[in-house]
Amino acid sequence: MEQAVIVACELPGNDQERFHSSIEELQSLTETAHGQVHKIFIQKRNKIHPALYIGEGKLQEIKDYIEINEIELVIFNDELAPGQMSKLADYLDVGIIDRTQLILDIFARRANTKEGKLQVELAQLQYMLPRIYGQGKNMSRLGGGIGTRGPGETKLETDRRHIRRRIDDIKSRLDQVVSQRNQYRKRRKENRAFQIAVVGYTNAGKSTLFNRLTNSESFEEDQLFATLDPLTRQIQLPSGFRSLLSDTVGFIQDLPTTLIAAFRSTLEEVTEADFILHLVDASHPDHIQHEKTVHKLLKDLEADQLPMLTVYNKRDLLSDNFFPATMPAVTISAHDPIDLKRLLDKIEEVIIEEWEPFQTYIHASKSDFLHRVESSSIVKERDFLEDDEKYFVKGWIDADHPLYHQLKKNNHKGEQE
Secondary structure, three states, X not given: OEEEEEEEEEOXXXXXXXXXXXXXXXXXXXXXXXXXXXXXXXXXXXXXXXXXXXXXXXXXXXXXXXXXXXXXXXEEOOOOOHHHHHHHHHHHOOEEEEHHHHHHHHHHHHOOOHHXXXXXXHHHHHHHHHHOOOHHHHHHHHOOOOOOOOOOXXXXXXXXXXXXXXXXXXXXXHHHHHHHHHHHHHHHHHXXXXXXXXXXXXXXXXXXXXXXXXXXXXXXXXXXXXXXXXXXXXXEOOOOOEEEEEEOOOEOOOOOHHHHHHOHHHHHHHHOOOEEEEEEXXXXXXXXXXXXXXXXXXXXXXXXXXXXXXXXXXXXXXXXXXXXXXXXXXXXXXXXXXXXXXXXXXXXHHHHHHOEEEEEEEEOOOHHHHHHHXXXXXXXXXXXXXXXXXEEEEEEEOOOOXXXXXXXXXXXXXXXX
């Protein structure tokens, strides 16, 4: 465990609740990166000090505390300018990282796929490029700990041209991956697979829910950003309707811009979805703020118009008087099989509200067509009429589905499709 202190600057315009929640989050991020927070220093200022982030008096207080308590790392709550980082590292004579570096470090630990690793390295190099000069001394102070995972010291010590070449190389590799992903998505769309994306603030329990619904084993851990690489599995709703469920990377307030850009293709899983499950850790004291952060990011991704069900998770940790902030909603514990059944029922209920009702007759000889109807719609009634050798089928279907118009014109007894 690296011994660390956190430093934050509170400005007059800061939303108090959001400011304190960002500090708590920074503490959780530090613990996720295997650091131990000894103390949090907060200075109220009218504006951030252009050279030192905070005032010299407070900086001296931090320096004294570092020396007495053998602190190895100072973590700043905001993204530091290159000049600030260099001056602070010289002044405090220990490793200095900011919020962005800490998040990038955790992402570097968590990335497992080739794409994930490339995206993290791209974000780290883009962050480091303007900070390359003067970073060498800070890197040596950081040793091999937090803030140093990903591109090695030699990479950062070489010239900007080398880093730019590496950035171009990664971008071209990622373009190939994105192209493959787009082809895969296109195939899914052509097959009209209904896509549900699980989104939510980091550590809301998305991977746990995903695993319970799909009986699979993605990485589950009570830490921030446990999942980086998106997974897609098939699930079946109560009516028998089959859908694809995708787990996504956790959202976070003030996500570094380099990471939003780098993980765009990962987050695009959300924009390609037909339906969003927004998972919220209802037991978290800042869950309302978390919801707002996710809503804002969905808006940025232009995915805020998609049908969405808000799932308030960790019901077992709630008091009796919990009220959902967003509707439609369902409150569950991802570990409770009865709650999971209620969730699947609710998903189907919300989808039905978005879709169009139909009823049709399908001749028994048209078994392929019957199968297409059943796999593409939510069927609530299916009866075989022996005298007519036909099935009467009643349900709901997406108005944009190619079968919709066929079913609409085929909706009275005796008509053949």
